[in-house]
Amino acid sequence: MVDTHETAVQWAAAISSTLVANYTREKLQQLLGGYVEQLLSGGVTEARRVGRSMVEHDLITSATLERTIKYLGEHSTVTPARLAALAAGYAEGLRDRTLDQQELTRTAAINTMRRAESAVRASEAKFRAIFSSAAFGIIVSDLKGEIIDVNEALLVMLDHKHEDVRRMSGRDLVHPDDREGLRQLTKQLIASEHDNVRVERRMVRSDGETIQTHMAISVVREEDGMPPYLVTMVENMDEMRALQSQLVRQSLNDMQTGLPNRSQFLGWIEGAVGSKGPDTLALVQIDVDGFRGMNDAFGHDVGNRVLMHVATHLREVFTEDVGKVARIGEDEFGVLIRDPRDIPSVIALIDEFTARLEEPTWINGHGVGVTTSVGVVVRAARGGDAVDLLRAADVTVAWAKRDGKAQWALYDRERDRRDRERYALAASIPGALEEGQFRIDYLPLRSLADGSVLALEAKIVWDHPEQGVLCPEVFLGQATENGMIVRLVRWALEEACAQVAEWHAELGARTPALTIDLPLRLCQEPELVAEVLRVLDRTGLPASLLRFELHEHVPTLLNEDQLDELTILTERGAGLVVDQVSGGNVRVNRLRVLPWSGVKFNSAVAHAFGADAIRIEERAAVALLKWATRLRLPLYADGVRTAAEAERLTALGVTGAQGPHFGPALSAGETTALLLG
Secondary structure, three states, X not given: OOOHHHHHHHHHXXXXXXXXXXXXXXXXXXXHHHHHHHHHHOOHHHHHHHHHHHHHOOOOOHHHHHHHHHHHXXXXXXXXXXXXXXXXXXXXXXXXXXXXXXXXXXXXXXXXHHHHHHOOOHHHHHHHHHHHHOOOEEEEEOOOOEEEEEOHHHHHHHOOOHHHHHOOEHHHHEOHHHHHHHHHHHXXXXXXXXXXXXXXXXXXXXXXXXXXXXXXXXXXXXXOOOOOEEEEEEEEHHHHHHHHHXXXXXXXXXXXXXXXXXXXXXXXXXHHOOOOOOOEEEEEEEEEOOHHHHHHHHOHHHHHHHHHHHHHHHHHHOOOOOOEEEEOOOOEEEEEEEOXXXXXXXXXXXXXXXHHOOOOEEEOOEEEOOOEEEEEEEEEOOOOOHHHHHHHHHHHHHHHHHOOOOOEEXXXXXXXXXXXXXXXXXXXXXXXXXXXXXXXXXXEEEEOOOOOEEEEEEEEEEEEOOOEEEOHHHHHHHHHHOOHHHHHHHHHHHHHHHHHHHHHHHHXXXXXXXXXXXXXXXXXXXXXXXXXXXXXXXXXXXXXXXXXXXXXXXXXXXXXXXXXXXXXXXXXXXEEEEEXXXXXXXXXXXXXXXXXXXXXXXXXXXXXXXXXXXXXXHHHHHHHHHHHHHHOOOEEEOOOOOHHHHHHHHHOOOOEEOOHHHOOOEOHHHHHHHHHO
């Protein structure tokens, strides 16, 4: 459901700098909020009313309308038809406002004439100035339609000369098919108590061309016995409609590339999924890789030229007889292909497009390389949902970027379902924390020499009310992507430290060390040391009993300040264990940037000594363990399955291990029984 208040706030921010009226922020947001509700709940008639209402509330600058259409088109679900109706209503409102102002001008002019005739001739000059300089046509005629005078604007509109018009009747300027109706209307006006009427009628230019006009006809009734006469103000509706068309074009096209914009693209999709649409369609979404970095490095002018470069190649490959191309985001393009022959044919077009981008484009002496990530969705068209189709394309592009960029990905409904489940799971972490659904289990790290517990690794476990017990591997990855890993690990650190502090009170020096994974995101926290020290102070756990496990890639991703923070932690007594070491990824000199207190190998090393391992795996594991002894640090192994694996690891210098052979992770109660029993 659309948040109308948030939409109104963002709309107000987009147009606030263009306003000529003096609105408070609250008043403007309240006004726009009503418009949002009208646009989303009503049809084109309601949208037209919104356009007129904007004029009535003095939102009358062209920049206001342009930014309104751009914002609603790109950031709301308002359809192109409603945007066009809004623009039309806006133009009509401006027209009526102009005519109302013109009627005021006309009244002032007539009053001026009356005063001129009854007072001084000098007053007539004022009316003449208004009459002559008005931008709309004015005809002064008698009740029979004979022309008394016309202004310059009318002569320009109809391409007549003044002396020619003086010899003509007002009927001669009106289209023959409209003359009788206009005569009857004027006759009724003269006989009624009304002073004016508005009507649309056709007029004829000197070259015979017909133009549609809007007329405001007023009867001037003199009070001193002078005969009444008519004043008709004429506006060229063809020009107004041209303005409306221009506004609609601007609302549906991207100014930078000249391509249709997101609003028009969405309209195409909505038409394609309708009952009269094609049997199938292919939606191709193209994202320019690293576009923001390109702007930062070379400036927005280069970025704009890159967009033009991409747009040009898209037009050349996806010609009009193949598909429809649009710019649908800052660095995003879309292609809609109706009834594609098959998926390979669509992929062939994408390959042709990406091949054209392989050569660098030279901009200001820079050979700028452009790559794109492409998402492809092919599905049955009729009865589909346009919004869901765009979402599927967004998801597919995200897969292409996540898998390495500069490639295409094909939509996979099953993968999408799994991703959505993971996203939903990660999004519910805050609520689960509040409801106490998480707990800490402890996986013992056993001595290979005597089987004693050397350390306890904290494992975050989720007692999900619907999915049951979830191990960390199920949700921690997605929690890292959405940032919830920070809050989750902070909670786990406090819980685990408090629990181990209780065991320390009973066991003293015999208490095993607590180890807990420290993700990259936590290593980048500027207040890491302060936060850890606060937790140790609150729980009473000695720093010497706390060890953080860092994935072997983490040191290569940290800057000097972050490495210094970790070093300070070790100086305060905590330990650092390099984790998931598998060989060939991190050189010894890179590991030496931190004062490690241990090395833990992943399960692949232990499995290399299993009965099902191949010879080359065993040789690689032996070489890795021998290499590790050069670090002169305690060595640990994860994932040990059998006694045979444990024996080989012991012989190669590993001092501690964990895994199925040594038992599963234990609850806090089970760990208490193990340690104190």
